[in-house]
Amino acid sequence: MVLTKPRLRILTIVPAFNEEATLPSLVADLREKAPFADIIVINDCSTDRTLEICGQLHVPTITTIYNLGIGGAMQTGYRYAHQKGYEIAVQVDGDGQHPPEQIMELITPLDKGEADLVIGSRFIQQNSYKATLPRLVGISLFSFVTSCITRQKITDVTSGFRAANRKTIDFFVRNYPDDFPDAETLILLAFSGLKIKEIPIIMRPRTTGISSFNFTKSLLYICKTSLSIMAALLSYNGKEKKTK
Amino acid sequence: MILPHQYITVSISLVFMGFVLYLVRRRAMREAYSIFWFVMGVSFIVVATRESFLERITVFMGAKYPASVLFFLGLMFVLMLAVHFSVELSSLRSQNISLNQAIAILQERVCRLPNEAEEKNA
Numbered sequence: 001m002v003l004t005k006p007r008l009r010i011l012t013i014v015p016a017f018n019e020e021a022t023l024p025s026l027v028a029d030l031r032e033k034a035p036f037a038d039i040i041v042i043n044d045c046s047t048d049r050t051l052e053i054c055g056q057l058h059v060p061t062i063t064t065i066y067n068l069g070i071g072g073a074m075q076t077g078y079r080y081a082h083q084k085g086y087e088i089a090v091q092v093d094g095d096g097q098h099p100p101e102q103i104m105e106l107i108t109p110l111d112k113g114e115a116d117l118v119i120g121s122r123f124i125q126q127n128s129y130k131a132t133l134p135r136l137v138g139i140s141l142f143s144f145v146t147s148c149i150t151r152q153k154i155t156d157v158t159s160g161f162r163a164a165n166r167k168t169i170d171f172f173v174r175n176y177p178d179d180f181p182d183a184e185t186l187i188l189l190a191f192s193g194l195k196i197k198e199i200p201i202i203m204r205p206r207t208t209g210i211s212s213f214n215f216t217k218s219l220l221y222i223c224k225t226s227l228s229i230m231a232a233l234l235s236y237n238g239k240e241k242k243t244k
Numbered sequence: 245m246i247l248p249h250q251y252i253t254v255s256i257s258l259v260f261m262g263f264v265l266y267l268v269r270r271r272a273m274r275e276a277y278s279i280f281w282f283v284m285g286v287s288f289i290v291v292a293t294r295e296s297f298l299e300r301i302t303v304f305m306g307a308k309y310p311a312s313v314l315f316f317l318g319l320m321f322v323l324m325l326a327v328h329f330s331v332e333l334s335s336l337r338s339q340n341i342s343l344n345q346a347i348a349i350l351q352e353r354v355c356r357l358p359n360e361a362e363e364k365n366a
Contacts (some may be wrong), residue, residue: 025253040352051247060352061352062348062349062351062352063351063352064344064348064349065347065348066344067346068341068344068345072344072345073342075341075345076344076345076348076349079345079346079349080349080352083349178337178341201288
């Protein structure tokens with residue numbers, strides 16, 4: 001696959017919180033399979049050897065002053081991309097579940113101008129990804145709600161494997177929720193007239209560590225996301241399409 | 245005739261407003277926040293010196309005792325203040341996050357400066 005604009009500046013943002021075990025292989029994979037993209041690791045105040053390992057790997061790292069959570073960490077990456085003038089920013093989670101070999105597929109629609117944000121979805125094609133039942137229910141519910149609001153089919157609202165073009169990067173610098181940003185960002189983008197597209201991906205199983213989503217967090221996720229969706233709907237008055 | 249409880253209420257309100265003024269002078273409290281407390285102090289003085297005022301409010305609200313109206317109004321004031329502080333806290337949190345992000349990005353830049361200088365010199 002060849003990009004129409006070969007000189008496109010691409011940044012891979014890797015938010016990492018205590019990912020010492022997965023980072024070496026992820027960075028090696030990214031360098032091998034997506035050599036066209038620069039890498040920035042957002043070390044979200046990890047308490048393990050994440051920072052030390054980033055130093056050993058000679059990978060540029062931004063370390064936050066205190067733990068910001070996934071939303072704040074990702075926005076740091078988008079701010080960095082904005083300041084450095086990157087045209088595309090790709091989010092790849094530090095747990096190594098996102099396939100770097102599919103980054104090219106993710107950015108192709110951006111390059112062709114077909115979308116402003118591309119999401120790698122685990123549910124378009126049949127694959128071996130297995131989520132727990134509560135998680136699956138949450139994903140399906142919010143994917144359905146987001147699809148209804150954005151008036152386009154979104155199958156994987158919680159996927160963190162995303163690529164954003166310059167317009168979306170600028171938008172995220174100004175608007176990015178701190179906690180559980182998945183569904184809210186999509187709704188805000190859609191309300192701002194930015195185009196979203198999903199492509200099928202095959203997610204790798206988590207090799208080390210455990211998902212940070214426990215029962216309490218799942219409940220918080222449902223409450224917070226429902227409230228954010230309501231707030232986004234109430235604040236949308238048809239005058240929001242400024243970015244386009 | 246001025247009753248003892250009126251003396252006490254007015255004195256406490258005046259001392260309270262004096263303390264707020266002292267905090268503002270020492271820059272320990274912003275002027276904008278002091279307005280709330282001055283309004284509260286003045287309200288207490290008015291209610292203490294003009295009891296008929298509180299009685300009229302009690303009748304208007306259909307309450308039985310003026311004291312319960314006073315408690316209700318006080319509670320409303322504290323609730324309003326709590327909401328105001330939640331708004332302020334949310335705004336401070338957003339600003340704090342922005343600062344955190346800006347410092348983190350700058351730190352990354354500073355860490356890279358020696359390498360950049362070396363590359364330039366080479």
